[in-house]
Amino acid sequence: MTETNEILRIAAKGDGVTVDGRHVPFAAPGDVLQADGTIAPGPHRAQPPCRHFGACGGCQLQHCDTQAIARYLGERIAFAAQGQGVAIGTLLPPHLSPPRSRRRCTLHAASAGGKLQLGFREAGSHRIVHMRECHILRPELFALIAPLRALFAARKERISAKVDLTLADQGADCAIAGLKVEGLAATEAMLAFAQDNGLARLTIDHGYGPETVWEPEPVTVSPAGVPVAFPSGGFLQATVDGESALTRIAGEWLAGARFVADLFAGLGTFAFALSGNAKVLAVEAARDAHLACKAAAARTGGAVHAMHRDLFRNPLQPDELNRFDAVLLDPPRAGAREQIGRLAESTVPRIVYVSCNPASWARDAARLVEAGYRLEAARPVGQFVWSTHVELASLFVRQPG
Numbered sequence: 001m002t003e004t005n006e007i008l009r010i011a012a013k014g015d016g017v018t019v020d021g022r023h024v025p026f027a028a029p030g031d032v033l034q035a036d037g038t039i040a041p042g043p044h045r046a047q048p049p050c051r052h053f054g055a056c057g058g059c060q061l062q063h064c065d066t067q068a069i070a071r072y073l074g075e076r077i078a079f080a081a082q083g084q085g086v087a088i089g090t091l092l093p094p095h096l097s098p099p100r101s102r103r104r105c106t107l108h109a110a111s112a113g114g115k116l117q118l119g120f121r122e123a124g125s126h127r128i129v130h131m132r133e134c135h136i137l138r139p140e141l142f143a144l145i146a147p148l149r150a151l152f153a154a155r156k157e158r159i160s161a162k163v164d165l166t167l168a169d170q171g172a173d174c175a176i177a178g179l180k181v182e183g184l185a186a187t188e189a190m191l192a193f194a195q196d197n198g199l200a201r202l203t204i205d206h207g208y209g210p211e212t213v214w215e216p217e218p219v220t221v222s223p224a225g226v227p228v229a230f231p232s233g234g235f236l237q238a239t240v241d242g243e244s245a246l247t248r249i250a251g252e253w254l255a256g257a258r259f260v261a262d263l264f265a266g267l268g269t270f271a272f273a274l275s276g277n278a279k280v281l282a283v284e285a286a287r288d289a290h291l292a293c294k295a296a297a298a299r300t301g302g303a304v305h306a307m308h309r310d311l312f313r314n315p316l317q318p319d320e321l322n323r324f325d326a327v328l329l330d331p332p333r334a335g336a337r338e339q340i341g342r343l344a345e346s347t348v349p350r351i352v353y354v355s356c357n358p359a360s361w362a363r364d365a366a367r368l369v370e371a372g373y374r375l376e377a378a379r380p381v382g383q384f385v386w387s388t389h390v391e392l393a394s395l396f397v398r399q400p401g
């Protein structure tokens with residue numbers, strides 16, 4: 001018999017939810033909320049590996065085992081679809097990226113009470129966690145925390161800076177915003193930091209836009225093994241493992257398609273992965289990403305064609321879409337309302353929709369289903385391990401008639 005105060009599921013923001021609907025922070029499914037307010041651990045409770053868990057905003061679910069996290073990811077997608085009246089043919093088991101696999105992050109640095117703090121922000125606060133360990137970041141990125149802290153601590157002014165770290169082919173790409181670097185000594189300190197830590201690139205935004213001060217070799221990333229110039233601040237799937245899982249699923253679902261459109265293509269992550277078996281049109285609005293994809297495509301023999309186009313204002317029209325055997329789209333969090341509207345009017349047989357937001361995905365899915373597509377399958381992909389961030393790949397197939 002289920003007790004009314006047993007935790008049944010995890011809510012969108014990570015709280016446990018009891019049978020009678022109460023939200024309990026840091027409770028796992030199967031735990032029981034006791035009369036005195038304490039939680040009796042259940043079978044899905046895990047020992048959080050990180051000492052910062054609870055305070056750090058980077059992770060919300062370290063107290064849950066893998067099974068509970070997998071169920072949570074599936075439920076988020078199922079509830080979102082259900083809320084829009086969309087039936088999912090098969091909800092496939094989630095793919096979860098392993099710990100220490102995140103290759104990009106945004107950290108914050110600030111001086112507070114005479115000390116320099118550098119790390120993720122605390123949940124729901126501007127306070128910064130003084131990170132001594134991290135179980136999500138790639139070790140190459142975590143290794144930069146101490147040197148960055150020393151770099152900031154050596155400066156005389158009050159620090160309030162943002163640090164974006166991305167692991168590229170050549171090493172860590174580091175972009176610092178909110179730091180004034182003036183004069184020879186300050187510039188030399190920055191260059192020494194870049195050199196000593198083997199950075200692939202150092203970009204500083206003094207408040208007038210980013211300026212690259214160190215890039216010994218052109219920085220690239222290599223989706224499907226194709227080197228593509230990586231623009232500072234460009235989009236990259238959060239883990240290599242998650243990117244492989246997504247491109248593998250897309251490849252399976254799009255098997256046999258000879259002409260594919262990759263919409264919201266970024267640097268061409270999916271386009272290059274699919275181009276072994278198909279000609280791919282890669283459409284992207286960010287100019288830097290588009291140009292990088294175009295240049296890489298030119299070097300790879302012509303299976304990828306890059307197009308610069310804003311798909312919110314100027315979506316591909318049904319007559320353009322109908323030339324393709326399949327369309328893949330991977331829009332930003334807002335989804336792709338305008339492009340989905342045109343896809344709904346098209347005859348494209350297969351659509352693979354990759355999303356980082358179940359809510360906008362479900363809204364768009366409902367439009368496709370209303371227009372005669374069936375949602376054959378969806379697969380959660382947890383690249384942000386232990387966070388409440390949900391990503392997914394899904395397959396829509398146009399039904400006859």
Ligand SMILES: C[S@@+](CC[C@H](N)C(=O)[O-])C[C@H]1O[C@@H](n2cnc3c(N)ncnc32)[C@H](O)[C@@H]1O
Nearest residue numbers: 264265266269284285286310311312330331332
């Ligand atoms: C989630 S990312 C996916 C990128 C790529 N598919 C990948 O896997 O690396 C979304 C992409 O959509 C692009 N984008 C955002 N708004 C757009 C628009 N209005 N038209 C076309 N592309 C847009 C972004 O620049 C970004 O590259």
